[in-house]
Amino acid sequence: MNTAAVTPGTPLVRFSGEAPVALQLLCFPYAGGGAQLFRSWQALLPPDVGVTGVSLPGREQRFREPPVGTWPEAVETLAGVFAREVVQRPYALFGHSLGARLAYELTHRLQADGHRPPELLVVSACRAPGVPPRWPPMHSMDGPALTDRLREMNGVPEEVLANRHMMALLDRVLRADLRLAETWVASTGRVGAPILALCGERDDIDPYQDMVGWRDHTSADFAIRSFPAGHFVLQERQEDFVATIAARLHTLRMAT
Amino acid sequence: MSLTPTEEAIAEIWTELFGVTEVGSEDDFFAFGGNSLTAIKFLARVEERFGVDALLPETLYEDARVASLAKAIDQATASATT
Numbered sequence: 001m002n003t004a005a006v007t008p009g010t011p012l013v014r015f016s017g018e019a020p021v022a023l024q025l026l027c028f029p030y031a032g033g034g035a036q037l038f039r040s041w042q043a044l045l046p047p048d049v050g051v052t053g054v055s056l057p058g059r060e061q062r063f064r065e066p067p068v069g070t071w072p073e074a075v076e077t078l079a080g081v082f083a084r085e086v087v088q089r090p091y092a093l094f095g096h097s098l099g100a101r102l103a104y105e106l107t108h109r110l111q112a113d114g115h116r117p118p119e120l121l122v123v124s125a126c127r128a129p130g131v132p133p134r135w136p137p138m139h140s141m142d143g144p145a146l147t148d149r150l151r152e153m154n155g156v157p158e159e160v161l162a163n164r165h166m167m168a169l170l171d172r173v174l175r176a177d178l179r180l181a182e183t184w185v186a187s188t189g190r191v192g193a194p195i196l197a198l199c200g201e202r203d204d205i206d207p208y209q210d211m212v213g214w215r216d217h218t219s220a221d222f223a224i225r226s227f228p229a230g231h232f233v234l235q236e237r238q239e240d241f242v243a244t245i246a247a248r249l250h251t252l253r254m255a256t
Numbered sequence: 257m258s259l260t261p262t263e264e265a266i267a268e269i270w271t272e273l274f275g276v277t278e279v280g281s282e283d284d285f286f287a288f289g290g291n292s293l294t295a296i297k298f299l300a301r302v303e304e305r306f307g308v309d310a311l312l313p314e315t316l317y318e319d320a321r322v323a324s325l326a327k328a329i330d331q332a333t334a335s336a337t338t
Contacts (some may be wrong), residue, residue: 038291060286063317160292
């Protein structure tokens with residue numbers, strides 16, 4: 001596979017069409033996930049909130065590009081894209097698990113660079129900075145152990161887990177993402193943006209008590225909500241979940 | 257622009273899979289919302305229609321446009337029958 005010659009694909013996948021929106025909600029997927037995870041969100045949000053999926057190299061239309069290997073590389077790349085294409089207009093960030101870590105680190109970086117902060121930072125299924133992980137790392141597990149663990153987590157469909165050819169194909173990006181998530185050394189200090197933390201009541205990876213600490217990482221409003229779900233709460237309870245984000249955005253007077 | 261017979265077959269599968277009405281030769285599987293699960297479903301349908309290994313998962317992920325996929329299928333089925 002010749003990766004050197006690949007032109008980088010578009011990092012921002014917009015689902016709101018051509019019409020201008022009052023607020024852009026940029027969504028960061030979990031490990032192994034792609035921007036298309038958020039396609040269905042647009043219909044669940046008010047029309048003046050535009051949903052954009054953040055597409056990292058190594059997946060979907062960017063499959064041929066090597067996945068991001070390190071935190072400095074990830075934050076640097078994203079900060080460049082956001083400085084060019086996002087911060088000129090009001091926006092909010094959502095991230096799930098690895099995506100929450102990316103959204104949080106990016107918020108710190110944009111703040112340090114003097115850019116417009118997000119109107120809201122939504123962190124989902126992600127332990128607060130400084131809270132130790134409850135499970136051994138997954139990125140170094142052998143193939144069968146990793147598949148078993150993914151099955152327990154209930155986030156990857158059984159048809160995919162049972163398809164060894166497909167699992168082998170997705171292994172590279174999944175492990176790179178898991179490595180990134182599992183080697184996260186969180187920025188300390190507070191972001192200026194309000195934080196909304198969302199979690200699944202049955203999530204044994206990033207449970208509620210590991211997420212309340214997010215309150216110490218914003219100098220603005222903090223709220224936390226839980227849903228009857230596991231780690232993949234965003235899929236298990238999609239409608240309530242997205243409605244909660246919409247309500248929070250509305251309360252913060254960003255959307256009309 | 258008219259589609260080749262293989263492109264037509266792909267478009268027909270996508271119409272059903274993604275609930276879209278129109279598929280062009282430059283349309284991309286992932287831009288329609290394709291993911292690993294829909295990839296497996298799509299590949300199964302291609303196998304039914306064109307035979308085993310007519311399209312490999314890695315070929316789909318490398319370049320998921322209708323025209324490229326049709327070309328790959330045509331090449332694979334041509335080499336399988338000669």
